[in-house]
Amino acid sequence: MERVTRSSAAAKPSPRTSASPRRENSNGREQQQQRRRDAAASAARAGRSIKKEGVSPTRTGQQDPLHDVLTATLRGLRIRKQLRSESTAVINSIVDVIFRHLRSQKDCFSSVERLRTGSYYENVKIRQPDEFDVMLAIPVRSVEILPFDDEGAFYSVAVKGRCRTHPLEQFVLENGVVSANEMLTKFRKHVVNALKKAGMTDVQVERKKKGCPAVTLLVTEEDLDIGLDIVFGLAVHSSWPSFTNDGFKIEKWLGSKTKKNFKLKPFYLVPKYEGNGNEELDGVCARDTWRISFSHVEKEILKSHGSTKTCCEVEGTQCCRRECLKLLKHLLKALQDKYPKDLPKFYSYQAKTTLLHACTVRVHDADWRIEDLAHCFHLLLEDFQRYLREGYLPNYFIPTHNLLGSKCSQRSCNLLADYIAFEQNNMFPIFFSNSCIRP
DNA sequence: ATTAGCTAGGGGAG
DNA sequence: CTCCCCTAGCTAAT
Known part of the structure; x- marks a missing residue:
């Protein structure tokens, strides 16, 4: 265990309670902070004096x-700060190109919203800034969401009343459901076109993977390979499915008011299925179903x-x-x-x-x-x-x-x-x- | 749409 | 270790 000893000697724990603020504008503030530092130091001393037990x-x-x-x-x-800067710059420019391209379309994709999700944007990414998740979601109303599986993770989407002017109309199949498969295919084409139009030939587009809701882009930056998942989604503005009723128990942790506010927000559906896609249930093909996502809530x-x-x-x-x-x-x-x-x-x-x-x-x-x-x-x-x-x-x-x-x-x-x-x-x-x- | 103010976090100087 | 500055991302005011 020599390494442990060596390493632990190098690492000094630094409780952030004693961290200083960025600016100290007034004397009162400075004194207050000094008091806090003293308190933290004495707490640390008290901690050290407690005997180890158990x-x-x-x-x-x-x-x-x-x-x-x-x-x-x-x-x-x-x-590393420098790596972070370099990779966010390239990722942001790519996402910007795709986002603007979609916003300029004549179809429903013009209303996409950008959501930075996943561990990088949750500040829990580790080691390398080499995986980014950005969801581009179309806000939808007047749709009916029906569970597709027993567990409540997968759903089919139908347009209420088959209105001809509904933005998703062009993706509605004969059985009335909005085809996840066709929407993802169209989305993919838009992404590829955006990159082509912007001359971003150094960005590789990964092959479409079965049941994967994202277009995965590969960017090589210096000695770092970055994967950028452009996830397609629908932002559904209606109450959360009843399968969520027994979950998301944040009342005692974050409070019931917080919970109520979250439940007023939309939930997301991403084109994702399990199996080979041909399984049918009530006339709906698995490849046209969606999986529910709450990544916006997780991030927050x-x-x-x-x-x-x-x-x-x-x-x-x-x-x-x-x-x-x-x-x-x-x-x-x-x-x-x-x-x-x-x-x-x-x-x-x-x-x-x-x-x-x-x-x-x-x-x-x-x-x-x-x-x-x-x-x-x-x-x-x-x-x-x-x-x-x-x-x-x-x-x-x-x-x-x-x-x-x-x-x-x-x-x-x-x-x-x-x-x-x-x-x-x-x-x-x-x-x-x-x-x-x-x- | 643009901008200013804020937070989290990395990291350099001493 | 402390102190300070920098950057990215987000929000809300304009």
């Missing part, structure tokens, strides 16, 4: 080697994730919710790299969902203090292992939708749980393997 990571873990390991790991996961609650408004603000207490998610994502990725045969079908959305469930149970900011990172991460891993052993991880919004569904066998779930347990019990040796350390 086997699980201690709270107030400043003296805990595990805390140092995790802090050092998080440091290594940070995205990850950004303002505190039960108090001041969580993580300079004036407030610092929490480790996002840090826990970064670590879990990183652990999952590292294990997948190490055991590619065993763990093919896991993805970071499962990690995000695990965190959302954890926030729903451990609702207070005090349950996630940054000093308790090791303890909080420990609990999150316990949660994740429990879902894996049960073979059931409910979608945060649609609890009947199992994110460890058919594609994740119970065998691979158990294996992943075993690997996680081993890492947890051995100070995460995988965080010290070559692939996890930045040169």
Whole structure:
């Protein structure tokens, strides 16, 4: 464990409670901040004087080697500022070209809205700025949404009253449903045309993948390959499907007023299906169905994730919710790299969902203090292992939708749980393997 | 549509 | 470590 020692010596935990503000305009403000710094320092001293107890990571873990390991790991996961600048510049210019092109169309695509979603824009992207998700969604009203599967994840869309002037009319099939497949194909053509018109020949368009709601673009920037998912979607302005009624339990965490406001917002449907697309139900083909998405809500609650408004603000207490998610994502990725045969079908959305469930149970900011990172991460891993052993991880919004569904066998779930347990019990040796350390 | 003010986060200087 | 500055993204006023 020589490496652990070396690394923990290098990493000094720095509670953000003692971070200074950017500007200090007045003396009163300065004094106030000095008082806060003093308080933080004395709290840290008190923490250090508490004796270590028990086997699980201690709270107030400043003296805990595990805390140092995790802090050092998080440091290594940070995205370099320069890389960030370079990649956002190129990504933004591409998205801009596509967005403007769509807005200038004569069809329904002229009303698309741009939504930056996914981990990069949620500030939980790790290591490299190499994956971007942008959803371009058409707002729709007067449509009827019918569940396509038992779990409530997939839906078909029909235009109410078959009105001739409905913007989606050109994509309505004989059976009355709006064809996800045809809309995605048209969307794809628009994207390709936009890039061609702008002369962006260095942007590769990835082959269409069955059941994938995005046009994936590949950009090579210096020594970094960037994947840009342009996700197509419908923004449905009507009440959320009843399958959401037992999910999204944020009342105790973020409050019922917050929840009510979220439920006034639209939900999204993306052209996505499972299987080969030919399965039919009530005359609707799977390839013409949509999967529900709440990525706008996920982004917003990850950004303002505190039960108090001041969580993580300079004036407030610092929490480790996002840090826990970064670590879990990183652990999952590292294990997948190490055991590619065993763990093919896991993805970071499962990690995000695990965190959302954890926030729903451990609702207070005090349950996630940054000093308790090791303890909080420990609990999150316990949660994740429990879902894996049960073979059931409910979608945060649609609890009947199992994110460890058919594609994740119970065998691979158990294996992943075993690997996680081993890492947890051995100070995460995988965080010290070559692939996890930045040169 | 443009712009100014704000926050989160990286990182450089000392 | 502290202090300070920079950038990207977002929001709301104009």
